[in-house]
Amino acid sequence: MIKIQAEANVPTEHGTFRMIAFSENANDWMPHMAIIAENTDFSKPVNVRFHSECITGEVFHSKKCECGQQLDAAMKYIHENGGIIVYLRQEGRNIGIINKLKAYSLQEKGLDTVEANLQLGLPADDRNFGVAIEILNLLNVKDVNLLTNNPEKVKYVVDSNIHLNSRIPLQIPANDMSRGYLKTKKDYFGHLLDDNDN
Numbered sequence: 001m002i003k004i005q006a007e008a009n010v011p012t013e014h015g016t017f018r019m020i021a022f023s024e025n026a027n028d029w030m031p032h033m034a035i036i037a038e039n040t041d042f043s044k045p046v047n048v049r050f051h052s053e054c055i056t057g058e059v060f061h062s063k064k065c066e067c068g069q070q071l072d073a074a075m076k077y078i079h080e081n082g083g084i085i086v087y088l089r090q091e092g093r094n095i096g097i098i099n100k101l102k103a104y105s106l107q108e109k110g111l112d113t114v115e116a117n118l119q120l121g122l123p124a125d126d127r128n129f130g131v132a133i134e135i136l137n138l139l140n141v142k143d144v145n146l147l148t149n150n151p152e153k154v155k156y157v158v159d160s161n162i163h164l165n166s167r168i169p170l171q172i173p174a175n176d177m178s179r180g181y182l183k184t185k186k187d188y189f190g191h192l193l194d195d196n197d198n
């Protein structure tokens with residue numbers, strides 16, 4: 001059972017957010033996070049993004065994926081419209097950064113994002129969004145507009161006690177280095193992505 005361990009207001013380039021750390025114990029160095037925009041109205045459907053950690057994309061601005069740009073776009077959106085980003089410590093679709101770099105090394109040899117995980121003997125996607133639902137419950141969120149292209153995230157909300165009011169697409173245009181990755185997400189995982197960009 002996770003609980004709120006600490007919280008504070010943090011000013012960012014995208015506005016000020018209430019940042020909250022969730023974990024089972026106070027010594028956890030990698031707690032899940034929620035950041036809440038100041039203008040969030042909990043009496044209406046809340047704009048929510050479940051975002052899985054991607055150090056390569058978010059910190060180092062890798063062009064292989066769109067995670068960093070999605071996080072920025074989501075922060076901008078919730079600053080303007082209210083909402084919450086649930087930031088999940090699920091690096092590399094939850095295989096961890098060491099395995100993700102091993103997968104990238106296989107991708108240099110021609111494997112796609114799914115084949116590389118499988119070649120390592122790991123699941124294509126090892127994530128579970130149950131903890132994100134737990135966090136929304138701890139925050140007393142009852143009704144959401146979910147910012148995602150991932151049908152699995154939608155399914156977790158639909159199957160939970162939280163009402164899905166709508167899905168808000170969060171599509172970033174492909175570049176030459178992310179085009180194949182986005183195409184595999186669409187073809188293999190069924191991501192709801194428009195063709196014109198990918």
Ligand SMILES: Nc1nc2c(ncn2[C@@H]2O[C@H](COP(=O)(O)OP(=O)(O)OP(=O)(O)O)[C@@H](O)[C@H]2O)c(=O)[nH]1
Pocket residue numbers: 050051052053054055065067070090091092093094095100103104113117147148149150153170185191
């Ligand atoms: N294993 C592996 N993980 C990757 C690769 N590229 C990106 N990731 C991870 O994929 C995850 C992407 O998570 P999210 O941004 O939540 O995106 P998503 O599940 O595609 O869904 P939406 O963005 O909501 O549509 C992050 O954990 C990244 O670290 C890759 O090539 N291999």
Ligand SMILES: [Zn+2]
Pocket residue numbers: 054056057058065066067068
């Ligand atoms: Zn990424």
